[in-house]
Amino acid sequence: MRPTLAPLAFALSSLAFAAHAQTADNPVTGKALFENTPGTSGKAGITMSCPACHGSVQDRRIAISSATGGAADSNADISFDAAMTRFTQALTNQPDMRPFQALDLQQVRNIAAYMADTPKTTPTSETQLNFSAALTGNSAAQTVTLRHSTAVNENLQVTSVAAVGTGAANFVLGKAGCEGVTLTPANSCSITVTYAPSTSVVSTPDLVFTMKQGASTTTFERVLFLNGSIASTTPPADESGGGALGLGWLAALGGAVAALARRRRA
Structure with missing residues (x-):
């Protein structure tokens, strides 16, 4: 039947x-x-x-x-x-x-x-992580976790963790617990990401985990998107009586425009 x-x-x-x-x-x-x-x-x-x-x-x-x-x-x-x-x-x-x-x-x-059992990040890959901090200040840290597959026999080697792209130097990665680590099946490692802008450059780098599995020499990646903006500051009064736009406000506006225009990866 x-x-x-x-x-x-x-x-x-x-x-x-x-x-x-x-x-x-x-x-x-x-x-x-x-x-x-x-x-x-x-x-x-x-x-x-x-x-x-x-x-x-x-x-x-x-x-x-x-x-x-x-x-x-x-x-x-x-x-x-x-x-x-x-x-x-x-x-x-x-x-x-x-x-x-x-x-x-x-x-x-x-x-x-x-x-669907492949190495995954939390938040999920292709996610945008948004940060805001005053110039020469630090944002609150955010945590990203990488978890190895469960139903496999091979270990996973995390060969590198890096911020790559515009404004990458404005992000501080606490990556010692993940970079260079070898994960057994179903285990995980975590990093912290902090936005610590020392310049007002628009900061929109990618956060890239590069890894390889088992005896393979081929690497593959998981990518998240970082977006840092300068927190608004109170502009000093203009002695002529008019107001002035603060550098922080302009940088924040530039960051917002760049984030909207940014082309996401497929």
Whole structure:
């Protein structure tokens, strides 16, 4: 009997937006399901494993990243939501995937979690971090955490952490806990970022984590965007009776305009 689409359709209508604890989505279980779907799922009618249709998990990451506007990178930082959307679309639309409709919702989510299981930052990569400080003063520090994948055997080496681009020197990175560190699976490291402007230059550098995994010599990156503005200061009174625009106000305005005009990475 051909699997009915009704249960899957109901699941798909709610899985992307329903409240669901992400911590319940297990990439380790998802890896076992991906690599040996019949044996791990226990579902009748499934005779093939995911690689029969999708190739390796790295192939899937490349395809998902490319389809969502990113680079064709086997280490691409794809989100759980993107992996879930692509996988459920395949379940719904691809005839060869119909036997996999027997998977329950949690099994589908676990497979998606495995496909999205690459090193990730918190806040997420491509996020803009905004800072404000008086000239020759310091902003409050913000923390960025890098977490290694869970369902892998290789360690992750963080080769460098750097602010790169316009105004990079105006940011102070507390990176000793991350740069040069080797992370075992599921472990993390953190850095602090402080805006400490010594000049009024517009400060919009990238925060770049460069890393490599296992024995690979190929590096890959996670990038966040930093935006520093000079805090407003009270302008001194003009002796002629008129007001004067303070240097800090002008710098803040310049920073705001640059932030609006800045071209984000895909």
